[in-house]
Amino acid sequence: MRPLVLALLTAALAPAATLIQNATLVTVSHGTLEKASLLIEGGKIAALGPDVTAPAGATVIDASDHYVLPGIVDCHSHLAADSINESSVAVSSMVSMEDVLNPEDISIYRALAGGVTTANILHGSANPIGGRCTVIKMRWGRDAERLLFQGAKPGIKFALGENPKRGSKPVHPGSRQGVNDVIREAFLRAKAYQAAWKDYDAARQAGRRALPPRRDLQLEALAEVLEGKRLVHAHCYRADEILALIRLADEIGFKIRTLQHVLEGYKVADEIAAHGAGASTFSDWWGYKVEAYDAIPYNAALMTRRGILVSINSDSDEEIRHLNQEAAKTIKWGGLSEDEALALVTLNPAKQLMIDDRVGSLDVGKDADLAIWDGPPLSVYSKVLTTFVDGEIFFDRELDRQRRIELTLEKQKLLEELEGKKPSAEKEPAR
C-alpha cells in the first residue's frame, strides 16, 4: 500500500459532513441506540440520535444492520516504531519514540482494519526507566508528524522484574531491589536538577551572575513526571514488585498513571486503586515466562470490580487487530456487562491516556474516530467495514478489495520493468 496515494485517495473522501444512518450506535458512555444516526462535521461528532438528519451536501452512509463503535484505543503498542529499546543504559528517559515513528508500517493499516484509531506507542522494557512514549492516531498515509495525537500528554515507560534485571552488568541492575534503586536514584538526581534550575532562575531574577545549568534530556523527562506533565506507564507482573513501585512512587512523590501487563494485579487491586493507578492488562495471555505464571483470566474483571480503571491492550501487531474479541472474553471470565467489556478497549484506555475528552466514546463534540462494524462488535464473527479518524475514512473494506487488484497490477508492472519477471497467476496480493 502506498501511503501517499492512499492519503490523496482518503483526502478526497473527507467531505464537509457525513451522516451514518439507521445504525446501532454503541456509544459506550451512554448505552446503545437502535436505528439511530450519527452526524460527522469538521472531523467531530456533531450529533447523534434517532432524529438526526443530513445537512445539504452531506455524504450519507446507510448502516442498516450495522454497528458503530468508537475507535478502539490501545494503551500498549509498539507499532509504527523503527527502534523500540535503548537498552544500553538503565535510565533511557532521554530517548523518545517520537523520533523513530515509522508512518509506513503496515501494522497501522491492519490496526485500522480492526477498528483501532489510537494507540499509545511505548518504549520497550529493557530498563527500569525507559524512553518517552507518545500517543498516535492511525492516520495511515500521512507523515510521522501527522500521526501524533496533538494535545495528548506525553508518557514514559518504566519496567520492573525480569526484563530490566537481565541486562548486561554493571550497566543494568541484577535484582528487583536493584531495579527500584535505579528508579529512586534517578529521581533523586531529577530533584537535584530541578533545584539547580530553580537556583539559576532565582539568581537571574535577583540580578546575580550565574552560569546556566545544562539542559539534561534524561532528567528533564523525570522532572516532568514529578510535575505531573508526563504519564508513567510501568511494565510489571508480580504483586510484590507492584507494591514496591507504589511505595517508591509515594515516597518520591510521583503518580503511576498505568500499570502495564499487571498480571497479578488482582492480588493487590485495593492497593492499586488506592494509589489511583490504572491497569492495562491482557485478556488471557500468560505463562510465557516465570513471572507471568500466576495469572488468571478474571484479572480484568476483578480489578474493575475493585474500582480500578482497567483497559485491555495488545502489545502486539497481531492482537491489535482483534481487541474487540479480547474485550469480549471478560464477559465470560468475570461477568462484565457488554458496555463494561467494550469500555476496556475504548473509553477506559482513553481515560488512562487522559484523552477521553477527545476519543473513547460516541458523544457530541468528540473527534469522529469510529468504525462501522457489520455485526455486534463483541462477536467473533463481526468485521470492521469502515474506519474513520477525524471524520476521514482511513480504512474501507470494499475500497481495500479494489485497491488490492490495482496494487498487484502495479507491482507486476514494476517487477517486469525492473527485474524482467513475467506475471504469475499465483502471487499473493501486493503489500
Next chain:
Amino acid sequence: MRRLSFFLLLAAALSAQQPDPPRVYAIEKARIVPVDAPTIDVGVIVLRDGLIEAMGPSVAIPADAWTIDGFGMTVYPGFINARSTLGSPPPRQASGGPLSKGPEDRPATTPWLRAADVFEASAENIDKWRAGGFTSLVVTPQQGIFPGRLSVLNLGEGKREALVVEPEVALAIRIPEANEAYSGYPGALLGRVAYVRQIFLDARTQQQALRVYREDPAGLERPPYDRALEPLIELLEAGKPALYPANTAIEIGRAARLAAEEASPKMIVYGAQQAYEEAAAETLAQRKIAALVDVSWPKAANDPDPEAEPSLRTLEFRKRAPESPAALARVGVPFAFYAEGANSPDDLLDGVRKAVEAGLSAQDALTALTLTPARLYGVDDRLGSLAAGKIANLVVYKDDPFEKKAKPEMVFVDGRRYDAE
C-alpha cells in the same frame, strides 16, 4: 588545436630541463558557461597564476599567454563532488571499545578532526577523478557519530596542504547502524538521535556559560573543559551547516523535525533519494533545508534470494529515486550531488545522467555540480562559477557533459592544465 606563441616556444627551446607548466593560459573562440552569469557564446577566458584573470566575448589575449583554440568547445566551472570519502580513513566497524554510559561520555565524537588533516589519496585516484571533470572534492571524515569536519580540496598536485581550499566547511553527523569503536550508549536509533540532540543542547549551554565566565570569572565556578563542544560552538557561531543523514521520506521528516529544534545548527541532509515524494521535498522546502543527493541510485542486491519478492514500496523506490533531483528543483530546494561508494567519476556522472533522464534540466544538473555545492559550503567566492578573480578550476567539453560517455577534453585545476589521455 593549440597555438604556442613564439615567445614561449623560444623559452621552452632555451630551457634544458623540464619546463615549468605555463602560468598563463587563454582559451579563445570557446563557448563559456559561467553558471552564475549568462553564457558567452564565443569568448575568451584568461587564466593567470591559478586564478581566472579575465573573461568575456572580446578580451585581449595577453602577450605572455599560452593560447588554446577553444573552437567547438564549452568551458564550464570544474565539477565539485559534494561529499566524498576519497582519501578519508574508513570507519572501524569493530564493536567493543570503551563503554559509554551516557551522552556525557561523548561516544564516537571527534568533531575537532578535519578531513584535510588526514587526507591521503593516491595520485592515481586524484588523476582519475580529475580526468572525469572533477576539480574539487568535499571530503568527509567517516568514523563515528560526529566524525569531524568536511574540507574542500582541489584535485591538483603536490602535498596535501597545497590541495586544501578550505579546511572546515561543515560538520559531519552520522547515524551508524551499529556501535563503531565504542560500546554502550547510544546503542539504538532511539539513542543516536537523542545523543545528537543532547550534544547541541550542551554546546548551547557551554557557549552561554563561557560568555558569562569570560566576561568576569570572579565568583563563578569554571565551566568544565569539553573538547567536543568547541568545534560545535564555532560551527554555530559561524553559521556553518551540519550534514545529517536522511535518505528515505521518513528519514527526511525526522531530520526536518530535528533541524527545527531550537538548539540545532543549520542542517543539510545527505542521501535524499526519496525526495521524489512530494511531501518529502515540500518538507525540505518549507524548512529551508538543502540536500546532497546520493546518485548511487538504489538497485536490487547482486545475488538476491530468489524466493524473496521485493515490496511494491521497494520497487517504486528503485524506479523513482532518480526523479528526486527534479522534484527538489521544482520546489526550490538547493541541492548538490555525491555518490556513496562511487569508485570513479563516471559512477557519479552516470547517476547525474539518470537524474537528467528522469526530468532534471541540464542547467539544474550543472548548477548542482558547481555553484550550489560551492554556496552550501560557503566557498562560492572562490569556486563553483567562472568569474574574474576566482580559482581557475575549469572543465572543457566538446560534447554535452550529460550525454552518455561524454569525456572532458581538458581540465584545469588551480590554473594548471590537464589533457584527456
